[in-house]
Structures are given as C-alpha cells and as structure tokens.
Amino acid sequence: xxxxxxxxxxxxxxxxxxxxxxxxxxxxxxxxxxxxxxxxxxxxxxxxxxxxxxxxxxxxxxxxxxxxxxxxxxxxxxxxxxxxxxxxxxxxxxxxxxxxxxxxxxxxxxxxxxxxxxxxxxxxxxxxxxxxxxxxxxxxxxxxxxxxxxxxxxxxxxxxxxxxxxxxxxxxxxxxxxxxxxxxxxxxxxxxxxxxxxxxxxxxxxxxxxxxxxxxxxxxxxxxxxxxxxxxxxxxxxxxxxxxxxxxxxxxxxxxxxxxxxxxxxxxxxxxxxxxxxxxxxxxxxxxxxxxxxxxxxxxxxxxxxxxxxxxxxxxxxxxxxxxxxxxxxxxxxxxxxxxxxxxxxxxxxxxxxxxxxxxxxxxxxxxxxxxxxxxxx
Amino acid sequence: xxxxxxxxxxxxxxxxxxxxxxxxxxxxxxxxxxxxxxxxxxxxxxxxxxxxxxxxxxxxxxxxxxxxxxxxxxxxxxxxxxxxxxxxxxxxxxxxxxxxxxxxxxxxxxxxxxxxxxxxxxxxxxxxxxxxxxxxxxxxxxxxxxxxxxxxxxxxxxxxxxxxxxxxxxxxxxxxxxxxxxxxxxxxxxxxxxxxxxxxxxxxxxxxxxxxxxxxxxxxxxxxxxxxxxxxxxxxxxxxxxxxxxxxxxxxxxxxxxxxxxxxxxxxxxxxxxxxxxxxxxxxxxxxxxxxxxxxxxxxxxxxxxxxxxxxxxxxxxxxxxxxxxxxxxxxxxxxxxxxxxxxxxxxxxxxxxxxxxxxxxxxxxxxxxxxx
Ligand SMILES: Cc1cc2nc3c(=O)[nH]c(=O)nc-3n(C[C@H](O)[C@H](O)[C@H](O)COP(=O)(O)OP(=O)(O)OC[C@H]3O[C@@H](n4cnc5c(N)ncnc54)[C@H](O)[C@@H]3O)c2cc1C
Numbered sequence: 191x192x193x194x195x196x197x198x199x200x201x202x203x204x205x206x207x208x209x210x211x212x213x214x215x216x217x218x219x220x221x222x223x224x225x226x227x228x229x230x231x232x233x234x235x236x237x238x239x240x241x242x243x244x245x246x247x248x249x250x251x252x253x254x255x256x257x258x259x260x261x262x263x264x265x266x267x268x269x270x271x272x273x274x275x276x277x278x279x280x281x282x283x284x285x286x287x288x289x290x291x292x293x294x295x296x297x298x299x300x301x302x303x304x305x306x307x308x309x310x311x312x313x314x315x316x317x318x319x320x321x322x323x324x325x326x327x328x329x330x331x332x333x334x335x336x337x338x339x340x341x342x343x344x345x346x347x348x349x350x351x352x353x354x355x356x357x358x359x360x361x362x363x364x365x366x367x368x369x370x371x372x373x374x375x376x377x378x379x380x381x382x383x384x385x386x387x388x389x390x391x392x393x394x395x396x397x398x399x400x401x402x403x404x405x406x407x408x409x410x411x412x413x414x415x416x417x418x419x420x421x422x423x424x425x426x427x428x429x430x431x432x433x434x435x436x437x438x439x440x441x442x443x444x445x446x447x448x449x450x451x452x453x454x455x456x457x458x459x460x461x462x463x464x465x466x467x468x469x470x471x472x473x474x475x476x477x478x479x480x481x482x483x484x485x486x487x488x489x490x491x492x493x494x495x496x497x498x499x500x501x502x503x504x505x506x507x508x509x510x511x512x513x514x515x516x517x518x519x520x521x522x523x524x525x526x527x528x529x530x531x532x533x534x535x536x537x538x539x540x541x542x543x544x545x546x547x548x549x550x551x552x553x554x555x556x557x558x559x560x561x562x563x564x565x566x567x568x
Numbered sequence: 569x570x571x572x573x574x575x576x577x578x579x580x581x582x583x584x585x586x587x588x589x590x591x592x593x594x595x596x597x598x599x600x601x602x603x604x605x606x607x608x609x610x611x612x613x614x615x616x617x618x619x620x621x622x623x624x625x626x627x628x629x630x631x632x633x634x635x636x637x638x639x640x641x642x643x644x645x646x647x648x649x650x651x652x653x654x655x656x657x658x659x660x661x662x663x664x665x666x667x668x669x670x671x672x673x674x675x676x677x678x679x680x681x682x683x684x685x686x687x688x689x690x691x692x693x694x695x696x697x698x699x700x701x702x703x704x705x706x707x708x709x710x711x712x713x714x715x716x717x718x719x720x721x722x723x724x725x726x727x728x729x730x731x732x733x734x735x736x737x738x739x740x741x742x743x744x745x746x747x748x749x750x751x752x753x754x755x756x757x758x759x760x761x762x763x764x765x766x767x768x769x770x771x772x773x774x775x776x777x778x779x780x781x782x783x784x785x786x787x788x789x790x791x792x793x794x795x796x797x798x799x800x801x802x803x804x805x806x807x808x809x810x811x812x813x814x815x816x817x818x819x820x821x822x823x824x825x826x827x828x829x830x831x832x833x834x835x836x837x838x839x840x841x842x843x844x845x846x847x848x849x850x851x852x853x854x855x856x857x858x859x860x861x862x863x864x865x866x867x868x869x870x871x872x873x874x875x876x877x878x879x880x881x882x883x884x885x886x887x888x889x890x891x892x893x894x895x896x897x898x899x900x901x902x903x904x905x906x907x908x909x910x911x912x913x914x915x916x917x918x919x920x921x922x923x924x925x926x927x928x929x930x931x932x933x934x935x936x937x938x939x940x941x
Binding site: 494554562563564 | 569573791802807808812822824827829831834846906909917
C-alpha cells in the first residue's frame with residue numbers, strides 16, 4: 191500500500207488547480223440543459239480545450255495530455271472543487287470516445303475525436319426507444335441497406351436522448367438484420383442530427399429543463415464510413431463500453447466529494463438539533479470518501495491490467511444512491527426553505543434519475559448477483 | 569499511488585488463511601463456546617503463533633524478549649491478516665493480542681512477551697472503559713486502562729465476574745472494580761494510548777470485513793443449493809438484490825479499512841508529511857470511517873444472510889450464527905458506528921447540541937437562511 195501521490199501527480203494537481211482558479215467563470219453558468227445555457231457551456235468547454243484541459247486522458251495528438259487514470263481523477267477532483275461547470279459534452283467524451291478508441295478506424299478517430307474534444311461536435315446518446323428501455327435488445331429502429339449502395343437508410347424513433355435538442359450528432363444502436371436473434375443484427379451507427387429526415391423534439395426533465403429529446407428518423411442516410419465496429423456487431427461494441435457509463439469514466443469521485451463538502455457547509459450553517467440528521471450528514475461525508483477509496487482501488491486494478499468488469503455495477507449502485515442521500519439530507523437541513531429553487535432542490539430532482547439512467551439499479555443488482563456473486567439465473 | 573497489499577503482508581495473510589482453512593473448522597469454533605474444549609482453540613492459536621502472526625507488530629530484534637517471534641511489520645500487514653482471522657471465525661483475542669497487547673508488551677519490555685507471542689499465554693485487552701473484557705474468562709493476562717495509562721494485570725490481581733453474552737465464544741467478563749494501580753505500567757503518554765486504541769479499532773474493522781465476507785459466501789452457497797418453486801432460491805430477484813446490497817456494503821468497507829491501516833502506518837512519517845495523500849483526512853478520522861463502514865456492513869450482511877437462509881439461519885445447529893453473533897459483538901466493540909460518527913462530526917466542525925442551544929438562547933432561533941443554499 192502506498193497512498194501517496196507522486197511528485198508528478200502533485201505537480202499536475204497544482205497546475206490544474208492554478209488554471210481552474212484563474213479561469214472558472216465566477217458566476218455559475220445558466221443550466222447547460224437550456225438553449226442559452228448550452229451555448230455558454232460550449233464557450234467554456236472550448237476554453238478548456240484551448241488550454242488542453244478538455245480531455246486530459248486522451249493522447250496529445252487529439253488535444254489531450256496523455257494523463258494517467260490517477261491524473262484524470264486528480265483533475266476531476268480539482269474540476270469539481272473549483273466549482274467548474276458541468277460538461278455538456280460528456281456523453282461524447284466519456285461514452286462514445288472510449289468506443290472510438292477501442293473500435294473506430296483510424297479514419298474515424300482522426301475525423302471525429304479532435305472535433306469532439308474541441309466541443310465543435312456535441313454527441314447525444316441514442317440507445318433507448320419507446321419500446322426498449324431496460325430491455326435494450328428490443329430496439330426496433332432499423333437501418334436498411336441503401337439501394338444505391340455505400341450506406342444505410344434509418345427509420346424509427348429514439349427517446350430520452352439527453353440534450354438531444356442541442357447536440358449536433360447522435361450515436362446509437364440500430365437493427366441492421368431483422369432476421370437475426372435479438373442481440374445480433376444490431377449495428378452501432380453515427381449520424382449528424384441536421385441530416386435530412388431527422389426531427390428532434392425537446393422536452394422537459396423533472397427539474398424543468400429541456401434536458402430530454404425524442405429523435406424521429408425518417409429514411410435518414412448514413413454512409414458506411416459511419417458504422418462503428420462492424421455491421422451487425424453493435425451489441426458487442428456497445429456492451430464493451432457500457433462500463434464507462436456506470437463506472438469510472440463518467441462518475442468521478444470528485445463530483446460526490448464536492449457535494450459532500452457542500453453538505454457539510456450547509457449543515458454548519460443550518461443547525462438542526464437532532465442527532466439523526468447530524469448522523470446522516472456525517473454518513474454522507476463518509477460515503478463520499480469511501481467511494482473515492484473504492485475508485486482508487488479500482489484504478490490500481492486497472493493500471494495493473496486487471497479488468498474491473500461487472501464491478502462497474504457496484505460503482506453505479508453506490509454513486510447513484512449516494513447522490514440521492516446527499517441531496518435528501520441537504521433538503522432536510524434546509525427545512526421550510528427546501529421548496530425554494532436552489533442548487534440543492536434542482537440537484538435533488540436530478541439525483542433521482544441516477545438510479546434510472548446508465549442501466550437501472552434493479553438491473554445493476556441483478557448483474558452484481560449473477561456475475562459477481564455467481565447466483566443462478568432465472 | 570498504489571492500492572495494493574505488499575508482498576510480505578499478503579504472504580503472512582496467505583499463510584494464516586491456509587492454516588485456518590485447514591484447522592479452524594466449525595469444530596474448533598464451537599469448542600470456544602461455554603462447555604467446549606477450549607484446548608482445541610488454543611492449539612490453533614499456537615499454530616498461528618508459530619508462523620509469527622501474533623508478533624506482526626512486534627519489532628523483529630531476534631535477541632529481544634520476544635525471542636525472534638516479532639515480524640516487525642506495520643498496520644498495513646495487520647489488516648489482511650485480521651480479515652482472514654475474521655473470515656475463519658476462530659474465537660481468539662486476535663485484536664486484543666496482535667493489534668493492541670503484543671506491541672505494548674514489547675515496548676514496555678514485559679517478561680511475558682515471549683510466552684504471549686508463542687501462543688502459550690493468552691492475553692486480552694479492554695480500552696474502552698466499559699468494564700467489559702472480552703476473553704476475560706480465559707486470559708491470564710489483561711491490558712486495561714487505568715488512571716495513569718495502560719497497565720498489564722494478571723488475572724489474580726483483578727475482581728472479574730463472567731458474563732453471558734450473545735457470542736458465547738467471546739468468554740467475556742465484567743470488572744467488578746476498576747483497577748487502581750497494580751500490575752505493570754505499559755504506557756502513560758496519551759499518544760501511545762491513542763495509538764493502541766486506534767489499532768484496536770482498525771483491527772476490529774478488519775475482523776468485521778472478514779466475517780462479513782464469510783457470511784456472504786455461506787449464503788451464496790446456500791441459496792444456490794436450496795430449491796423452492798422448482799428453482800434455486802438464489803434465482804429469485806428479491807434474494808439476489810438483497811445479497812447484492814450486502815456485497816456492495818462490504819466491497820466499499822474494504823478499501824476504507826486498508827486506507828485506515830495505511831494512514832496509521834504512515835502517520836507522522838516524513839513520507840506522509842512530504843506529500844498530499846489519497847487517504848484524505850488524518851489517521852484517526854480514516855480509522856473511524858473504516859469502523860463505521862465495516863460495522864454497518866457486517867450488521868447488514870448478518871441480517872441479510874439470516875433472512876436469505878430462511879429458518880435454518882435461525883438455528884444454532886447451522887454455522888451461520890457463529891459468524892453473525894461475532895459480527896454483532898464486534899460492530900459495537902471499540903466504539904460503535906454512532907460513536908465514531910460523532911468523532912467525525914467533530915472533525916467536520918458540525919454544530920453540537922450545546923452550540924445550537926446557545927444560538928437559540930441568543931435569539932437566533934431555528935431559522936436557517938444564513939447559510940449556503
Ligand atoms: C436523466 C436521464 C437521462 C437519460 N439519457 C439517455 C440518453 O441520453 N440516451 C438514451 O438512450 N437513454 C437515456 N436515458 C434512458 C435510460 O437509459 C432508461 O430510462 C433506462 O434504461 C430504463 O429504461 P426505462 O426508462 O424504459 O424503464 P423500464 O425499463 O420500463 O423500467 C421501469 C421499471 O421496471 C424495472 N425493471 C425493468 N426490467 C426489469 C428487470 N428485468 N428486473 C427488475 N426490474 C426491472 C426498472 O428497473 C424500473 O424500475 C436516460 C434516462 C434518464 C432518466
């Protein structure tokens with residue numbers, strides 16, 4: 191065991207902290223899930239990119255710093271600590287990019303990654319459909335071979351598309367072989383949201399922001415160059431990277447450490463003389479620390495070449511439920527003020543989605559039971 | 569940055585695990601209960617002593633009073649070893665001896681050290697001032713808190729009465745009178761006392777992780793075998809999800825316990841002073857965190873394990889209760905979760921009831937509204 195940060199890591203932290211302190215907008219930006227807020231966020235992310243803090247773990251050739259996972263975690267801690275804006279590019283950077291690195295052709299990587307890092311293209315995630323939620327393999331949006339060749343024609347409907355109304359591009363799964371079994375015959379396709387035949391309708395999330403969209407596809411052309419990882423291989427490609435969403439690469443401990451610190455500050459200012467509530471504040475703080483330590487243990491495993499596999503489901507269960515508990519505790523501390531619009535009340539409404547997106551927690555518990563504990567399948 | 573157990577530490581734990589798997593069977597564990605032949609337990613304890621386990625934290629000066637049984641390792645080694653001891657369920661004063669007592673005896677140059685390290689003389693310790701002494705019915709040597717520090721007593725010097733407890737194999741006793749003077753003074757400095765206490769808390773957290781892991785293993789085995797409605801009960805989602813939550817709690821306690829060990833081992837060293845660490849807070853806080861997480865996890869696991877077993881989990885003929893009862897005892901020992909949370913609350917400068925009362929008396933009332941929203 192050696193839980194010291196190396197001199198290089200400490201230097202990296204100092205550099206990140208210095209830059210963030212000088213550059214993070216003093217006034218919080220409007221929500222990135224509104225049209226005006228989205229534009230402000232893009233401007234911020236372009237600044238981040240210009241200083242090479244947008245995608246620190248990527249190769250330098252794509253605008254990154256070749257940072258280790260440890261450094262990435264450090265950066266995330268500093269990012270949240272500085273109160274920097276939420277990343278509206280995260281679905282592309284944290285979900286599509288790992289898939290592109292693993293399965294993309296060199297041409298796709300060179301064409302797509304730099305624009306993604308620079309927040310020029312902003313990607314939305316198109317898995318869910320009205321008839322395919324937890325049962326993702328039930329998707330029915332089709333991609334039919336274009337009679338003229340050289341590509342595919344898409345039709346169908348995607349839903350719950352995060353920030354779909356503002357994003358420029360979509361990645362998602364489509365049925366390319368209707369005769370094949372459920373998990374086969376799917377392909378991972380990439381398309382611009384301004385392509386002919388695409389209609390996007392934004393709608394509100396629980397917190398009132400236009401955070402969701404439905405995407406209707408009517409005979410939309412996608413060239414062969416935008417199939418990621420091979421025709422009919424979509425399920426395997428998508429599954430190889432779902433761990434990113436549940437685990438490490440999206441939910442850095444920095445976010446929860448920061449929320450726990452805010453909770454402690456709120457508790458200091460809003461005394462409520464019951465032991466139980468005080469205990470919940472402390473437990474929230476403990477759990478955020480525990481999440482960080484668990485993550486560090488996982489990063490050790492990854493950096494030693496041991497894959498964490500289904501353990502990303504543990505990760506997802508823990509962070510999503512911790513987030514709800516932290517916010518519920520804060521609201522209780524606020525007493526009658528809890529109903530007022532505030533970062534806590536909005537954060538609370540958003541935290542409720544954590545146990546649903548990225549695979550519901552019921553699904554994650556089943557994965558833990560069957561794959562980690564080895565319990566029999568039904 | 570590495571969250572990995574060092575080779576030496578893993579080797580010791582591995583050797584102990586292999587020995588315990590072979591020798592600490594349900595028969596030995598049950599032998600620790602009232603009416604059992606404790607000689608069987610003592611025999612395993614001596615075998616553990618022979619691989620040096622009892623001297624884990626004792627300096628390795630071969631010609632010292634420990635006659636070469638000190639391994640000279642630190643708290644980093646303590647945790648994997650005690651996780652294995654917890655997993656085994658062997659009813660022995662592991663924390664009291666390995667984490668707390670032996671290093672104190674070594675530092676004080678006690679003539680009893682060699683016999684203790686050889687596993688021939690049972691040693692126990694009780695530092696929480698509750699007057700309850702685990703293994704107080706069995707151990708001829710006892711480390712207790714006295715007015716001026718920690719003292720080592722022989723049983724004959726103390727007024728002890730046996731008590732019945734949920735985990736009968738703890739062989740607990742109650743002090744009828746607090747010790748005043750007597751015995752051998754082991755340490756007086758508050759830092760030394762604090763260190764001994766912290767090691768006890770840490771060791772207990774490690775035992776709890778091992779116990780919890782074992783209970784999950786037992787339960788997974790059971791729900792794979794047991795069939796109802798034509799299917800293994802482990803295929804039912806309610807059972808699966810309850811076990812997933814139990815497993816989750818243990819998996820998140822474990823790294824915290826390891827981090828607490830590292831914090832203790834490197835606390836005050838130049839290495840620690842020279843750099844920011846990933847353990848975050850100081851050793852006492854990380855240790856309290858570890859104990860809260862391990863205690864809560866073990867309690868959840870114990871309850872879930874019994875539930876998923878059905879009625880067989882409610883019998884003493886089946887082994888599960890041997891672990892569950894130990895878990896309940898240890899979750900409350902060396903400071904229960906509430907006590908350790910209180911410690912952390914102070915570290916975080918959360919207002920205490922007294923502070924709040926003052927504010928109200930000054931007319932501030934309950935009304936929040938000044939603080940950050
Ligand atoms: C804020 C937010 C953002 C999202 N962003 C995106 C996005 O960008 N792109 C995208 O494609 N999707 C997105 N989603 C959709 C998300 O992936 C789905 O909501 C999720 O997979 C669950 O599907 P569902 O909503 O259809 O619920 P359902 O699958 O209908 O589930 C309803 C309930 O039944 C339970 N259930 C279902 N099946 C089982 C089972 N086998 N065992 C036990 N319980 C079960 C579920 O756990 C849940 O409690 C987002 C969702 C939210 C809330």
